[in-house]
Amino acid sequence: MRSPGHSRPPVAGATGSLVFTTVLTGGPLSRADVAVRTGLSAAAVTKAMKPLADAGYLVEVEETAEDQGARRVGRPATPVRVHAERCYFAGVKVTGDELIGVVTDLQATVCAVRHRPLRSGAVEDVVTELAALVSELLGESDSYRASFGGLGVSVGGDVDPESGMVRYSPFLGWRQVPFVALVAAATGLPVRLENDVRALTVAEQWFGSGVGAGSFAVVTVGTGIGCGLFVNERVVSGAHGVAGEIGHLPVDKDGPLCHCGNRGCVEAIAGNSAILAQISETTGAEVADLASAIELARNDPAARRVFAVAGHAIGMALAAVANFLGPERIVISGEGLAAYDLFSEQIRTTFAEHAFGAAGDCDLIIRPLSFDDWARGAAAVAIQRFIAPHTS
Incomplete structure (x- = not known):
């Protein structure tokens, strides 16, 4: 792959990063603002x-005639915004059977999307396919290569962003994989690795529902049950790179066995595969995927009860997050939201019952996101490292 041009913006340490980030996430803003x-x-x-501004990352917003009429006499407070097309980023979400890739501008607006099936989950095959996918994405425009800022990759499981290691990914069957080194060697690009849910949380922090919040959580429902936490101006990674693993919160000591080895975890009850298994066992019907399970549950009370049990487990997990963290809001997302109408009542009822005191005032925001949005999260991680490496 021909190496794109890339360089960091001219920020002067933490102060420069703070100013740039403030305009990026809240702009246009005047200097006084x-x-x-x-x-x-x-x-x-x-x-x-x-x-x-000299390097083209910040530009002044042209004042309209309406602005001129509304402005009081005196020196104008000219707003400044980020020049989003000054730099581009790639993000790739790795799943068990597919790679989803995007190119975004500096404000995480998606400019190009490509999906690539995985023939194998073997590390070398994934790296090869990922490099090919990124090459195709960057080949869609000369601008992407000429002004490239970095590649973000998100993987479900226990990952260490600092060492670039995938320590354990249950959906890929990987342990102790030096993924960043392998991807960087294959692509010739600066690479940033992050857990997929934390990457999604970064995107919400800077460009989504978390903008302006002092604290919030992102809970994802789907193949797994994940949680990203934002506290004290940063996404929480935990002392050992593991935080927010509410999928492995035990809520039923006699519940089904989880892949982690324990029983009754939220994920073992409310994860997609768990729901499919429970519906097959309860109804005797073979359901191949979540869409089939949802269709069956619309008309089958037994299948519908499986979703209600899943909703109870998710509600318990959300209440635990609210009680532990006390966030302003919890954003609920993930592909499992396709079934939201089947378990929403149970989620909210259980949350209200188990959230303690004022923790129950936390806003629950439903935000359906596609896998393209997950890849955008990976790009957001690359943007964050590009602008403010001290925050990540």
Whole structure:
């Protein structure tokens, strides 16, 4: 693969990153607005913005005639915004049978999408296919290669972003895989690895439902049950790279066996494969996928009860998150939301019963996202590292 051009923006340490990030996530903003939001002096903001503007990362917003009429007499407070097309990023979500790739601009707007099936989950095969996918994506426009900022890759399971190691991915059957080193060697690109749910949380933090929130959580429902946590201005990774694993929160000591070795985990009850297995066992009907299970449950009370039990487990998990963290909001997403109408009542009832006191005031936001959005999350991780490496 021909190596794209890439360089970091001219930010002066943490101050420059803070100013750039503030405009990126909240802009357009005047310099005075940036000073208020960051707590920096006007002089410090101007000093940090100048090299970014000179390099084309920040541009002033042209004032319209309406703005001119509304503006009071005096020196105008010209808003500044990020020039989103100044730099591009690639993001890839790795699943058990497919790679989903996107190219985004600096504000995580998706510019190109490609999916690539995996013939094998073997590490070398995934790396080869991933490199080919990224090459195709970057080949869609000369601009992508000329102004490239980095590649983000997200994988479900226990990953260590700092070492670039996939320590354990149950859906791929990987253990101790030096994935970043392998992908970087195959692509010639700067690569950032992250757990898929944490990557999605970064995207929500900077560009989605988490913007402006002091704390929030993202809970994903689907093949697995995941949770990303945002506290004290950063996504929580945990001391050992593991945090928010609510899928392995035990809610029924006599429940089904989980792949982690314990019984009654939320994921063993409410994960897609668990729901399919329970419906087959309960009804005797063979259901090949979630869509078939949903269709059956529309008319079969026994199948519908399986979804209600899953909703109870998810509600218990959400209440645990609210009780432990006390977030302003919990964003619920994932491919499992296709069945939301079948278990939404049980989720909300159980949450209300088990959330303690004011923790129950937490907003539950339903946000359906496609796998393309998960790949966008991987790109958001690359954007974050590009702009503010000290925050990740």
